[in-house]
Amino acid sequence: MSKNNVAVNVEGVSKIYRLGVKEQTSEHIAEMLWGFLRSPLQNFRKYRSLYNFDDIDLNENGLVGGQRDDILWALRNVSFSVNEGDVVGIIGGNGAGKSTLLKILSRITPPTSGNVTIHGRVSSLLEVGTGFHPELTGRENVFLNGTILGMRRKEVTQKFDEIVAFSDVEKFLDTPVKRYSSGMRVRLAFAVAAHLEPEILIVDEVLAVGDAAFQQKCMNKMQDVGKEGRTVLFVSHNMPAVSSLCDRVVWLDHGQKITEGPAQEIVGKYLLEGVDTTAHRVWKDPSSAPAGKFARLREVRVISKDGDIIGHHDIQEPIGIQMEYEVLQGGEVMLPHFRVRNDNGVLVFVTLDHDPKWYQQPRPAGRYVSTVWIPGNLLNEGPHFIECNLMTRLPDILQFREINVVSFTVTGNMEPGTARGDWPGRLKGVVSPALKWETQYSKD
Ligand SMILES: Nc1ncnc2c1ncn2[C@@H]1O[C@H](COP(=O)(O)OP(=O)(O)OP(=O)(O)O)[C@@H](O)[C@H]1O
Numbered sequence: 001m002s003k004n005n006v007a008v009n010v011e012g013v014s015k016i017y018r019l020g021v022k023e024q025t026s027e028h029i030a031e032m033l034w035g036f037l038r039s040p041l042q043n044f045r046k047y048r049s050l051y052n053f054d055d056i057d058l059n060e061n062g063l064v065g066g067q068r069d070d071i072l073w074a075l076r077n078v079s080f081s082v083n084e085g086d087v088v089g090i091i092g093g094n095g096a097g098k099s100t101l102l103k104i105l106s107r108i109t110p111p112t113s114g115n116v117t118i119h120g121r122v123s124s125l126l127e128v129g130t131g132f133h134p135e136l137t138g139r140e141n142v143f144l145n146g147t148i149l150g151m152r153r154k155e156v157t158q159k160f161d162e163i164v165a166f167s168d169v170e171k172f173l174d175t176p177v178k179r180y181s182s183g184m185r186v187r188l189a190f191a192v193a194a195h196l197e198p199e200i201l202i203v204d205e206v207l208a209v210g211d212a213a214f215q216q217k218c219m220n221k222m223q224d225v226g227k228e229g230r231t232v233l234f235v236s237h238n239m240p241a242v243s244s245l246c247d248r249v250v251w252l253d254h255g256q257k258i259t260e261g262p263a264q265e266i267v268g269k270y271l272l273e274g275v276d277t278t279a280h281r282v283w284k285d286p287s288s289a290p291a292g293k294f295a296r297l298r299e300v301r302v303i304s305k306d307g308d309i310i311g312h313h314d315i316q317e318p319i320g321i322q323m324e325y326e327v328l329q330g331g332e333v334m335l336p337h338f339r340v341r342n343d344n345g346v347l348v349f350v351t352l353d354h355d356p357k358w359y360q361q362p363r364p365a366g367r368y369v370s371t372v373w374i375p376g377n378l379l380n381e382g383p384h385f386i387e388c389n390l391m392t393r394l395p396d397i398l399q400f401r402e403i404n405v406v407s408f409t410v411t412g413n414m415e416p417g418t419a420r421g422d423w424p425g426r427l428k429g430v431v432s433p434a435l436k437w438e439t440q441y442s443k444d
């Protein structure tokens with residue numbers, strides 16, 4: 001399979017729901033067919049009432065003219081495309097439209113307007129149901145899913161043992177799926193979706209269910225699927241997992257696409273959203289800048305090792321915090337210092353300027369830039385806030401103190417060399433140093 005062929009193209013897709021009418025979606029074609037066979041007329045009527053928006057005036061872009069409060073936009077004019085072999089994350093807050101988008105891509109529900117083109121065999125694992133028929137046994141469901149994916153019985157048989165081994169539900173293979181716990185269902189469903197060689201694998205929030213070991217297995221499997229040149233679309237609220245697994249990320253909010261781009265960058269922006277500070281603060285007008293008798297603050301920046309101002313930093317990279325200030329009246333010993341807090345308000349550390357050049361040295365009047373470097377693999381993942389201070393020494397007189405003046409986010413990944421090893425979940429603690437580990441082995 002060559003790269004750069006489009007696998008999924010989403011073009012101006014909108015989905016509206018009528019408020020107060022609950023759509024009964026079937027999580028899988030098998031279930032949907034079963035439902036239709038059981039009560040065709042009832043379902044047909046329901047289908048008509050749900051998807052008939054004749055009374056709503058859609059313009060040529062498929063968008064509603066005027067304001068209406070009886071409908072809800074689950075998706076609004078969303079477009080993006082995914083190339084073959086891309087592993088793409090879809091992120092956004094609760095109700096952003098992520099699951100709706102995946103249901104449309106899996107053909108479980110149609111878009112109200114817009115087009116979806118898919119090149120390749122899709123296998124999906126969606127959040128609510130797990131793609132199984134509840135009355136059938138685990139074994140029967142595996143074969144049914146294979147058939148739906150267009151595989152021959154022999155092909156499914158060849159994969160069967162692998163699926164069972166991965167899912168760890170061997171004892172329950174001949175039990176109807178309705179008797180499974182939700183964890184067991186998800187295990188089997190993921191095993192089926194990932195092993196039946198789909199060309200496009202769609203996974204919604206699988207990491208929310210199941211224990212840590214299973215989550216890790218799923219992550220590894222998805223990584224393998226991606227490496228084999230197949231396409232993966234992955235929805236998750238677990239940002240370290242998204243940024244390490246995905247090449248690209250599409251960010252949705254209230255049904256609309258906010259932006260898309262390289263995974264780390266978009267995840268960093270997403271984490272900082274709603275946080276009312278920036279990586280750069282300037283006081284253009286000196287008269288409004290924080291100041292004391294001897295010094296005045298002019299700028300605070302968060303920089304990368306290359307000197308660029310950026311608000312998101314890979315956990316392995318150093319982070320520079322820089323203050324630019326004027327000494328208004330020379331002759332004092334100055335002590336610039338920063339405090340770093342995390343998003344729980346916990347003071348992670350205080351750092352004071354101990355540059356030997358200025359140690360106990362009076363500073364002449366003029367402009368100064370003081371930078372401190374926080375090494376990589378020190379701060380834990382997540383947002384951090386900087387307090388910027390400067391005081392004179394002996395007597396100790398505070399010249400300025402700016403709390404939460406700039407902020408930045410540390411983004412994690414599962415590359416070797418960080419504290420998390422290959423653990424996908426959140427690591428607690430205010431710091432996350434990559435300490436040295438050694439494990440010795442002996443046979444007895
Ligand atoms: N079947 C439905 N009938 C009516 N409204 C729906 C239906 N499915 C979703 N919605 C609404 O559409 C919006 C988008 O929901 P969706 O499930 O796609 O969000 P999400 O991004 O997956 O959220 P979460 O992170 O909580 O899973 C929500 O406001 C939701 O209430």
Ligand SMILES: [Mg+2]
Nearest residue numbers: 098099100127
């Ligand atoms: Mg969802």
